[in-house]
Every structure is written in structure tokens, then in C-alpha cells.
Amino acid sequence: MTRDHGVADGEAAGGETASGEVPCAAGRLPGIGHLIPLMTRPMPFLQSLADLGPVVRIQLWRRPVHVLTAPELVHRLLVQDAAKTEKGFVFDKARGLLGNGLFISEGAFHLRQRRLLQPAFHRDSIRTYTAVMARQAARAVSRWEPESPLTISERMHELTLDVLLEALFATRLGAGHKARIHQAVPVVLTGFIQRALYPSPLLEKLPVPANRRFDAAVEDLRAVVDDIVAQADRRDGSDSTLLSLLLAARDEQTGRPMAPLQVRDEVVSLLLAGTETAATALSWLCYELACDPDLQDELGEEVRAVASDGTVGWSDLPRLERTGHALSETLRLHTPNWILMRRAVAPLQYAGTRLAPGSEILFSLTALHRDPLRYPDPHRFDPGRWRRRGDHASRKLFMPFAAGPHKCVGETFAWTEMLIIAAAVLARWRIGLATPGRVHETATSATLRPRGPQLRIHRRAGRVPAPERT
Numbered sequence: 442m443t444r445d446h447g448v449a450d451g452e453a454a455g456g457e458t459a460s461g462e463v464p465c466a467a468g469r470l471p472g473i474g475h476l477i478p479l480m481t482r483p484m485p486f487l488q489s490l491a492d493l494g495p496v497v498r499i500q501l502w503r504r505p506v507h508v509l510t511a512p513e514l515v516h517r518l519l520v521q522d523a524a525k526t527e528k529g530f531v532f533d534k535a536r537g538l539l540g541n542g543l544f545i546s547e548g549a550f551h552l553r554q555r556r557l558l559q560p561a562f563h564r565d566s567i568r569t570y571t572a573v574m575a576r577q578a579a580r581a582v583s584r585w586e587p588e589s590p591l592t593i594s595e596r597m598h599e600l601t602l603d604v605l606l607e608a609l610f611a612t613r614l615g616a617g618h619k620a621r622i623h624q625a626v627p628v629v630l631t632g633f634i635q636r637a638l639y640p641s642p643l644l645e646k647l648p649v650p651a652n653r654r655f656d657a658a659v660e661d662l663r664a665v666v667d668d669i670v671a672q673a674d675r676r677d678g679s680d681s682t683l684l685s686l687l688l689a690a691r692d693e694q695t696g697r698p699m700a701p702l703q704v705r706d707e708v709v710s711l712l713l714a715g716t717e718t719a720a721t722a723l724s725w726l727c728y729e730l731a732c733d734p735d736l737q738d739e740l741g742e743e744v745r746a747v748a749s750d751g752t753v754g755w756s757d758l759p760r761l762e763r764t765g766h767a768l769s770e771t772l773r774l775h776t777p778n779w780i781l782m783r784r785a786v787a788p789l790q791y792a793g794t795r796l797a798p799g800s801e802i803l804f805s806l807t808a809l810h811r812d813p814l815r816y817p818d819p820h821r822f823d824p825g826r827w828r829r830r831g832d833h834a835s836r837k838l839f840m841p842f843a844a845g846p847h848k849c850v851g852e853t854f855a856w857t858e859m860l861i862i863a864a865a866v867l868a869r870w871r872i873g874l875a876t877p878g879r880v881h882e883t884a885t886s887a888t889l890r891p892r893g894p895q896l897r898i899h900r901r902a903g904r905v906p907a908p909e910r911t
């Protein structure tokens with residue numbers, strides 16, 4: 442297994458190649474380009490591109506797109522070349538619909554907002570949310586029904602959304618608001634990728650059910666968040682919710698607070714960026730545990746040694762070492778953000794290929810993390826590889842949260858939340874598959890979700906008491 446494209450870390454030189462010489466992926470159809478392989482078998486298609494070279498051309502409808510397949514190049518794109526890029530065509534469309542929150546904004550505006558939001562995601566702030574995370578995890582997980590089939594991705598999505606809603610709003614959120622957000626978020630998440638791939642804006646105007654559902658969900662999400670922000674008191678900041686921190690934040694230079702519309706955009710951005718990603722990772726973790734009862738026992742023992750009822754706190758997290766390895770392996774093999782993109786705003790050069798301003802650039806973190814040269818036997822779920830020094834590529838090139846100025850602002854939030862939820866599950870339940878066989882990956886939204894999967898859970902011996910109902 443050799444693949445030497447001569448891509449060195451920091452590589453910049455190399456003969457320039459006219460873009461006509463950049464290899465083009467097989468399977469292009471007139472009019473739609475590579476849309477069918479990308480949508481019907483996304484990961485085999487994206488993984489196969491590395492064999493063609495470090496830069497490969499594909500076409501989405503009539504739009505040419507360059508795919509970077511080498512992790513060093515992706516790291517350079519995200520870090521050193523960040524100032525020469527913007528977020529790309531998917532986000533052009535998202536901005537009009539979902540506002541200019543951190544996940545969508547770019548350039549100087551993004552940097553200013555990032556500085557404003559950063560303190561809300563500092564470790565000291567996250568520490569205050571561990572009680573919320575543990576309470577929500579215990580409440581949700583203890584209500585799961587034993588013996589009957591459980592669609593884990595739905596349960597995890599509800600749970601991560603509840604965690605974020607409480608961290609954002611605490612008691613400001615009425616039951617009506619909450620139900621509307623729960624209804625809108627999944628529809629918006631699926632619709633926004635699908636819309637980005639429409640070949641013509643005219644298709645968005647067609648009065649078909651998918652468009653109507655999406656438009657209604659976007660409108661409702663904005664309306665609910667507007668409502669909550671309008672009711673919030675700018676002066677407090679004292680209840681330590683994420684919303685209070687956003688409202689209390691002041692621009693370093695002007696001393697001004699964020700405009701209410703911007704607060705709304707930031708909240709919407711967090712709801713979209715911060716729920717499905719963690720839910721997808723947790724669903725894959727449960728699936729992998731269901732396939733490996735020995736690993737489940739090992740992790741269950743680790744959790745119970747730290748907290749017999751599975752309720753772990755901030756200071757317990759470093760002791761969940763094996764559970765952490767299983768989560769790292771989940772983020773490697775099932776990296777949630779299967780496809781990300783950028784657009785050049787200045788000339789760029791990768792492995793000898795010049796990319797002119799305006800070039801659309803795509804990369805798949807999931808494909809990078811399945812490279813057999815970096816991760817031997819890449820499709821095997823092997824948490825042990827995170828214990829064995831030297832068995833995996835340098836940490837710098839393991840990028841489930843990306844890198845550079847757009848690196849996930851919620852990384853510590855996500856790790857804390859995932860460990861706490863995993864511990865709550867492991868302490869209570871023994872997980873099995875409801876139906877045998879491998880589960881399929883589905884890439885119809887921003888993350889690579891497991892289709893289903895249907896799991897069946899059984900109580901572990903030494904029952905954990907149910908938490909008080911809230």
C-alpha cells in the first residue's frame with residue numbers, strides 16, 4: 442500500500458500544473474457532474490479520490506470543485522492559508538437563510554465575533570455546565586425503554602439539543618418554545634445541505650413539501666429565538682447561561698454589546714453547529730459498543746469505578762481515560778463533518794496545482810481519518826490505537842474539530858458533554874443491536890449519521906436509581 446504524492450508538511454514549491462492536468466474523478470455525468478456518487482455512496486467515493494492524487498477535480502452540477510485529499514494540505518488550507526479563503530458556496534446560501542453567526546460568518550467580522558464568543562466556551566465556563574449536562578443525561582437515559590428497539594440517533598439528538606438549550610437559556614425556555622426548536626432544528630439541518638446542492642435558485646421557490654417544510658422551520662427557529670432574546674435582560678449575565686454571556690459580551694474596541702439580531706444569529710448558529718455533531722458521534726459510539734460487548738464491559742467498569750451511579754463531574758473526566766479513547770476512535774472512524782469546504786479569495790497552490798481566486802475547494806475530514814497509511818486497518822474500530830504511542834498520525838493531523846480560525850469553538854463543550862452522556866449510558870445499560878448486521882452511513886445532512894441504528898438495551902446488574910423527574 443504505497444501512495445506517495447510527495448506532499449510534505451509545509452509543502453509549497455513544485456512545478457505549476459495547469460488545472461487541465463489535475464486528475465478528474467471517474468463517474469462524471471453530463472449536466473450533473475459527480476452528484477450521484479457524492480450523494481449515493483459519499484464515503485467510498487471521497488475515499489477513492491486519494492488514489493488519484495493530493496488534488497482532484499470533481500464537478501457538482503456545472504460547478505468545478507477541487508478536492509484536497511492529503512491531510513497536510515487540508516491543514517495548510519485551514520491554518521496558514523485561512524486568510525486567503527472564505528467559506529464557500531454552501532455557506533453563501535446559508536447566510537441568507539440562517540444569518541451571519543459564527544458558523545457561517547467569515548473574515549474580520551468572524552474574528553471579532555469569535556473574540557466575543559470565546560469566553561463563553563472557555564474551560565471555566567464549560568465547567569459550570571457539567572451539572573446541566575449530567576442532569577439532562579441522567580434524566581433522558583433513565584427514561585429509555587429496556588427491551589424494545591431504540592433508534593439511538595433520535596434519542597441522542599433530543600438529548601444534545603436539551604443539553605444545549607439548558608446551557609443557553611436555563612429557565613427562560615418555556616415548553617412551547619422548546620417543542621418548536623426541537624421540531625425546527627432537524628428540518629433545517631437536513632434542508633440546508635440539500636438546498637446548497639440545488640442547481641438553480643429557482644428550485645427553492647417551487648411549492649413542494651420539502652421547500653415548504655424547510656422555509657417554515659427556518660422562519661419558526663428565528664421567531665422563537667427572537668422571542669427569547671427579546672425577553673432576556675441584558676444587564677444580568679449572572680445566571681451563567683450562554684445567552685447571558687452573549688448578551689453581556691462587549692466589543693474590545695468599541696465597548697458595544699452585540700445587536701439583538703446578531704445575538705439571534707449566534708444562537709441559531711450554535712443550535713445548528715452544536716447538536717447534530719455531538720449526537721452523531723454519540724450514536725456511533727453506542728453502535729460500536731453494541732458490536733463489542735467486551736469493550737462495553739471494560740468501559741462500564743471504568744465508569745462505575747469513577748462514579749457508581751454514572752453521574753460524573755468535571756474533576757472526574759480525566760479518569761475516564763478508556764472512554765475517552767473510545768470517543769477519539771469514534772471521532773476518527775465516524776468523523777461527523779463528512780464534507781467541508783472553502784473558496785479561494787487569493788491565489789493558492791497545493792502540490793503544484795494553482796488555484797485561482799474563486800476556486801471552490803472541498804475536503805472530507807472523515808476520508809482523511811480513514812487513510813490506511815496513517816491508520817492501519819482504518820475501518821476497524823480500535824480504541825487501543827489511541828493508547829499505543831506511534832500507532833496513529835501526529836495529533837496535528839487528527840482534525841475532527843478542524844483547525845485554524847474556524848476550529849470548532851465548542852470542542853471542550855462537546856468533549857465534556859460526550860463523556861458525561863457516555864458515562865450515563867454505560868453505567869445503566871448493556872447495549873446490543875436490535876437487528877444484526879452493519880449499519881449504513883447516511884450523508885443527507887451536514888453529518889455522516891448512522892441510519893437508525895436500532896439498538897436494544899438491557900439493564901445492568903446493580904440498578905442505578907432513577908433521577909428525580911423534572
Ligand code: HEM
Pocket residue numbers: 543544545555605710711714715716718719722777778781782841842843844846847848849850851852854855
Ligand atoms: C462532536 C462534536 C462536534 C464536532 C465533531 C464539531 C466539529 C466542528 C468542525 C469540524 C467545525 C469547523 C467547520 C469549518 O471549518 O467549516 C466546527 C465549527 C463550529 N462548531 Fe463544532 N463540532 C462539535 C460540537 C460543537 C458544539 C457542542 C458546539 C457548540 C456548543 C459547536 C459549535 C461550533 C461553532 C459555533 C463552529 C463555528 C466556529 C467558527 O467558525 O469560528 N460545535 N465544529
